[in-house]
Amino acid sequence: xxxxxxxPSTLSVQEGDSAVIKCTxxxxxxxxxxxxxxxxGKRPQLIIDIRSNVGEKKDQRIAVTxxxxxxxxxxxxxxxQPEDSAVYFCAAPSRASTGGGADGLTFGKGTHLIIQP
Amino acid sequence: xxxxxxxxxxxxxxxKQPVAFWCNPIxxxxxxxxxxxxxxxxxxxxxxxxxEEAVDDSQLPKDRFSAERLKGVxxxxxxxxxxxxxxxxxxxxxxxxxxGYTFGSxxxxxxx
Numbered sequence: 001x002x003x004x005x006x007x008p009s010t011l012s013v014q015e016g017d018s019a020v021i022k023c024t025x026x027x028x029x030x031x032x033x034x035x036x037x038x039x040x041g042k043r044p045q046l047i048i049d050i051r052s053n054v055g056e057k058k059d060q061r062i063a064v065t066x067x068x069x070x071x072x073x074x075x076x077x078x079x080x081q082p083e084d085s086a087v088y089f090c091a092a093p094s095r096a097s098t099g100g101g102a103d104g105l106t107f108g109k110g111t112h113l114i115i116q117p
Numbered sequence: 118x119x120x121x122x123x124x125x126x127x128x129x130x131x132x133k134q135p136v137a138f139w140c141n142p143i144x145x146x147x148x149x150x151x152x153x154x155x156x157x158x159x160x161x162x163x164x165x166x167x168x169e170e171a172v173d174d175s176q177l178p179k180d181r182f183s184a185e186r187l188k189g190v191x192x193x194x195x196x197x198x199x200x201x202x203x204x205x206x207x208x209x210x211x212x213x214x215x216x217g218y219t220f221g222s223x224x225x226x227x228x229x
């Protein structure tokens with residue numbers, strides 16, 4: 001099955017700076033990579049996802065990059081704000097996915113992002 | 118649209134007792150998932166349904182866990198008997214092909 005490694009486990013940045021979280025995966029057939037944000041005591045919420053036919057996707061201050069050759073993908077948050085403080089999880093399909101979204105996901109262990117005022 | 122609805126939100130039981138969790142997915146979402154999230158960890162898949170069929174239950178501890186989705190809509194996850202190590206948040210999620218997951222708020226189970 002898929003193995004997803006995520007780092008760092010904790011990331012502290014100054015408000016206004018950028019934050020980068022990195023994940024690697026093991027199954028070269030995987031082609032769907034979502035990122036989730038989870039605030040304390042709340043549900044994980046999808047913030048951005050990318051499919052393997054593109055190398056980068058951006059949504060306002062959030063971007064995700066994918067390197068299929070190296071089997072890693074990264075989350076980039078620019079101009080960080082206090083409300084960005086949360087735990088972020090990357091994920092990949094538990095089995096090779098042809099379309100993404102229907103297969104079960106294997107999650108990384110999470111990154112606790114702390115925005116310092 | 119209504120989101121994924123789970124109940125109860127919290128449950129405290131003594132070890133060896135049974136417990137059940139309920140989930141109603143987003144209308145029209147034919148894929149339903151149950152995940153378990155231990156403190157400080159990412160969610161771990163327990164079972165996936167396509168309509169009423171369990172298509173991936175390889176991570177479900179079948180000696181004590183069971184699940185059903187009889188009419189292909191709402192689902193129940195049961196633990197019998199519960200053990201101390203089952204304390205976790207049990208998350209339900211649903212999706213429609215090609216779209217990302219939506220998680221429910223989860224049931225926080227504490228086994229004492």
